[in-house]
Amino acid sequence: MDLIREHDIDPSPLAGKRVAVLGFGNQGRAQSLNLNDSGIDLVVGLRDNSPSENAARGSGLEVASLEDAVTGADVVMMLAPDEILGSLYRKIEPHLREGAALGFSHGLAIHFKQIQPRPDLDVYLVAPKGPGTALRSLYSEGKGMLALWAIDQDATGNAKDIALAYGRAIGCARAGLMQSSFGEECEADLFNEGAVVWGAVPEILVAGFDILVEAGVASEIAYMECVGELKLIAELIETRGIAGMREAISNTAELGAVLGGPRVVDDHVRKRMREVLDEVRSGRFAKALRDEAARDYPLLRSARMRARALAVEQARLSLES
Ligand SMILES: NC(=O)c1ccc[n+]([C@@H]2O[C@H](COP(=O)([O-])OP(=O)(O)OC[C@H]3O[C@@H](n4cnc5c(N)ncnc54)[C@H](OP(=O)(O)O)[C@@H]3O)[C@@H](O)[C@H]2O)c1
Incomplete structure (x- = not known):
């Protein structure tokens, strides 16, 4: 292109x-x-x-x-x-x-x-x-x-x-x-926001953090592992691509990623991602956005409150203080 x-x-x-x-x-x-x-x-x-x-x-x-x-x-x-x-x-x-x-x-x-x-x-x-x-x-x-x-x-x-x-x-x-085109930009952007970078990635980070803490890991260490490294992988992928990122990390990390990643993002997850795309393409998401605005954003307000109260946020604040 x-x-x-x-x-x-x-x-x-x-x-x-x-x-x-x-x-x-x-x-x-x-x-x-x-x-x-x-x-x-x-x-x-x-x-x-x-x-x-x-x-x-x-x-x-x-x-x-x-x-x-x-x-x-x-x-x-x-x-x-x-x-x-x-x-x-x-x-x-x-x-x-x-x-x-x-x-x-x-x-x-x-x-x-x-x-x-x-x-x-x-x-x-x-x-x-x-x-x-x-x-x-x-x-x-x-x-x-x-x-x-x-x-x-x-x-x-x-x-x-x-x-x-x-x-x-x-x-x-x-x-x-x-x-x-307007349609392609709109659908790809809404799909990414819902199912990939802005929707799924933060949920994965929070889930990973919660699982380590439940298993007895200190919350600050769980935060550094599961959230703090995001910037590093983002920079590696941006500068070297996904293959280059894999080559830049240790064999230990690479084998962990190869064995674990596809088990987490399995066919079930891909099916859910396609559901998000269907919701975008059908116009159901655009309607939900308009309805949300008409009701003065109740879902967004409560989601923001929940996010501020998450244990992962407390760990971040504790690391910053
Ligand atoms: N956020 C991004 O970085 C980003 C990235 C790429 C594309 N976009 C696109 O860029 C566009 C703008 O997004 P945004 O995130 O910049 O929006 P935003 O920050 O939420 O826009 C806020 C501005 O819109 C004004 N506004 C809100 N309601 C209004 C109303 N009823 N009548 C007139 N003005 C009103 C606000 O007015 P007051 O100042 O008076 O409150 C404020 O100046 C969207 O199409 C979005 O999809 C955004």
Whole structure:
């Protein structure tokens, strides 16, 4: 698959254009600061009485209401939580100028038709593959974060040029832009979040910690073994791949991994992972996310409380003190 890099991209589609970034959270803050440092004419659109207004102004950025930010903008980037993007779009649609570009950093709202954009709009995706904090720090170090890009609507014939210029301006093209689609990006991202890195890995770490502690191992030692080594393996896999990681560890660790790993992640686990993918593809997950927001996030609130009370968290705090 071809990676498009900075030197392949013409920045001029954004020259003299006004970009409105809606939201100043994880991605909104990082993308706004990167765009600003790339010399883009930028306004941050925030809801009334937004707690983020002082932070955005304090970073030297222009701030306006959502409606005012969108009015006259050539590019509008939708960087509020996915579950409210449908209602946000309905609010701003009357203010979008004809032929404007509407950008996303995740495919959910478009793929699951929570937004049906006006036909005169260009609709593009630039989805950085990592958190906003890292997107910003990489940019500040002169580096970039890999991103996926895609086009959903090309009303003006310029959608691709705008998407690539946008990916360049937030620094992602320094690492590379990879073509995808809204559906592919959305499904792969939600699957990973539910069944792999963000969903399954923390559960495995906690289960491993609990089993060692139940077996009489000191909680700090169980923490160092089961949680503390995650960064080391992540760095090894990133720099050397899975095969290189295996070669870099001792024969003892490698044999343990070869004998134990496939027994834990067995066919039963793979079946459960496919169930998560089905849930994503059917739209059941997207519906659950919207329902969760409509009920003011009861599941997320209680999960956060439970996570703070876990024994593994107490072990981490004890090691830090
Ligand atoms: N988190 C990541 O690192 C990451 C990575 C890749 C892609 N993405 C994608 O980037 C997009 C933004 O995600 P995020 O994590 O950056 O979101 P986030 O941090 O949760 O967004 C918070 C921002 O959204 C605003 N907001 C919340 N509800 C709003 C409403 N009803 N109307 C208007 N503004 C509202 C907040 O306003 P206030 O400031 O007024 O509270 C705040 O500025 C999503 O599509 C996500 O999937 C995120």
